[in-house]
Amino acid sequence: MPIRIIIETTEDHRQGGSIMAKKIVGSKVPAYPMPVIIVGANVQEKANFLTVVWFSMVNFNPPVIAVVLNKGHYTNKGIQEHKTFSINIPSANQIEATDYCSIVSGFDHDKSKAFEIFHGELKNAPMITECPLTAECRVIQTLQYETHEIFFGEIANTYAEDEILTHGRPDIAKIKPIIYSMYNNYYWEIGKNLGRAMHMGKTFKPSS
Amino acid sequence: MPIRIIIETTEDHRQGGSIMAKKIVGSKVPAYPMPVIIVGANVQEKANFLTVVWFSMVNFNPPVIAVVLNKGHYTNKGIQEHKTFSINIPSANQIEATDYCSIVSGFDHDKSKAFEIFHGELKNAPMITECPLTAECRVIQTLQYETHEIFFGEIANTYAEDEILTHGRPDIAKIKPIIYSMYNNYYWEIGKNLGRAMHMGKTFKPSS
Numbered sequence: 010m011p012i013r014i015i016i017e018t019t020e021d022h023r024q025g026g027s028i029m030a031k032k033i034v035g036s037k038v039p040a041y042p043m044p045v046i047i048v049g050a051n052v053q054e055k056a057n058f059l060t061v062v063w064f065s066m067v068n069f070n071p072p073v074i075a076v077v078l079n080k081g082h083y084t085n086k087g088i089q090e091h092k093t094f095s096i097n098i099p100s101a102n103q104i105e106a107t108d109y110c111s112i113v114s115g116f117d118h119d120k121s122k123a124f125e126i127f128h129g130e131l132k133n134a135p136m137i138t139e140c141p142l143t144a145e146c147r148v149i150q151t152l153q154y155e156t157h158e159i160f161f162g163e164i165a166n167t168y169a170e171d172e173i174l175t176h177g178r179p180d181i182a183k184i185k186p187i188i189y190s191m192y193n194n195y196y197w198e199i200g201k202n203l204g205r206a207m208h209m210g211k212t213f214k215p216s217s
Numbered sequence: 218m219p220i221r222i223i224i225e226t227t228e229d230h231r232q233g234g235s236i237m238a239k240k241i242v243g244s245k246v247p248a249y250p251m252p253v254i255i256v257g258a259n260v261q262e263k264a265n266f267l268t269v270v271w272f273s274m275v276n277f278n279p280p281v282i283a284v285v286l287n288k289g290h291y292t293n294k295g296i297q298e299h300k301t302f303s304i305n306i307p308s309a310n311q312i313e314a315t316d317y318c319s320i321v322s323g324f325d326h327d328k329s330k331a332f333e334i335f336h337g338e339l340k341n342a343p344m345i346t347e348c349p350l351t352a353e354c355r356v357i358q359t360l361q362y363e364t365h366e367i368f369f370g371e372i373a374n375t376y377a378e379d380e381i382l383t384h385g386r387p388d389i390a391k392i393k394p395i396i397y398s399m400y401n402n403y404y405w406e407i408g409k410n411l412g413r414a415m416h417m418g419k420t421f422k423p424s425s
Binding site for chain 1: 238239240241242243244245246247248249250251252254271272273274275276277278279280281282283285287304306309312313314315316317318319320321327328330331335337346350351352360362363364365367372373374375376377378379382383385386387388389390392394395396397398399400401402403404405406407408409410411412413414415416417418419420421423424
């Protein structure tokens with residue numbers, strides 16, 4: 010995962026006005042904070058788990074989530090085989106097990122014993138009992154890119170621990186999810202609450 | 218953005234072993250921490266900006282990023298028109314301007330004056346000078362879902378402020394990005410460093 014980047018040039022890319030230097034950075038992948046999940050799938054009847062940081066919701070109704078996996082992973086075989094996968098959101102207190110699933114490959118390690126497993130309505134979407142929030146997904150589309158493939162999964166059900174709900178809703182402050190940062194290769198907790206979305210901008214006045 | 222969810226049932230979904238209750242939550246969209254970016258595009262020659270939390274890298278080489286936009290947004294028109302867009306990663310100190318771009322629509326507000334704008338090599342990918350990390354993208358594919366559409370953009374260049382680089386690499390601790398949480402609708406800072414990725418799991422031992 011660590012990536013070497015080289016600064017190629019320094020130029021002022023501003024259109025007039027005061028000088029503010031912007032550098033073109035060698036790796037074009039922007040460094041944004043990436044939430045960490047564990048994707049589960051059965052490969053030949055055995056559960057396997059992979060830590061994933063490239064994923065996004067892509068549709069609200071029906072709910073569809075896309076997970077982006079390097080083509081070389083073992084987990085992909087199970088998703089292709091059964092057309093199902095699970096999403097598991099680990100807590101910061103599961104950091105060692107979460108990182109383990111990014112270090113060790115299903116090609117040469119049996120990861121089915123790394124967690125307690127439960128199932129919902131889909132037979133081949135093994136979910137992690139220790140994770141406070143999980144979901145089971147049916148593959149509805151796949152897309153191939155050069156290094157990665159994308160599995161689009163319609164979310165059949167989402168499961169939560171009682172302790173992470175506030176007024177019946179999953180509460181991120183209780184989930185205590187893990188964030189990953191590229192380049193320096195660190196995990197982070199969620200920090201200070203900055204305020205309410207769709208409220209804080211009400212007082213913002215553009216300059217003209 | 219606030220979403221009402223209803224708990225439908227409580228069951229034990231564990232396969233044997235000790236009891237741990239998992240609840241099916243009514244909204245199937247899992248609550249994970251979503252990084253916040255601002256997507257820029259020119260609509261009829263005028264820059265417009267939209268706050269986005271559904272996006273992901275989808276390929277490493279060449280670098281491709283997918284942004285997922287509700288079909289009703291004004292920004293989509295500009296991306297469709299010019300086949301280019303920008304990615305802008307705001308800092309926590311830009312929270313008001315960032316939230317403003319999620320509250321106010323380009324259909325009835327001119328957001329071109331909300332920021333200082335600079336351009337790289339793509340004419341119609343306006344980037345935000347105040348954002349510490351930005352990228353300009355060429356659309357190479359689009360995908361339609363029911364409520365949302367996905368724009369896949371090959372990243373032409375990524376630009377960084379000098380102050381957010383450490384040994385030439387973008388440093389998330391210096392960027393101070395914003396995280397969004399669904400359901401309770403809050404913004405968060407990055408918090409405590411939990412340790413090194415691909416290291417912490419080396420000592421993890423599965424139970425059998």
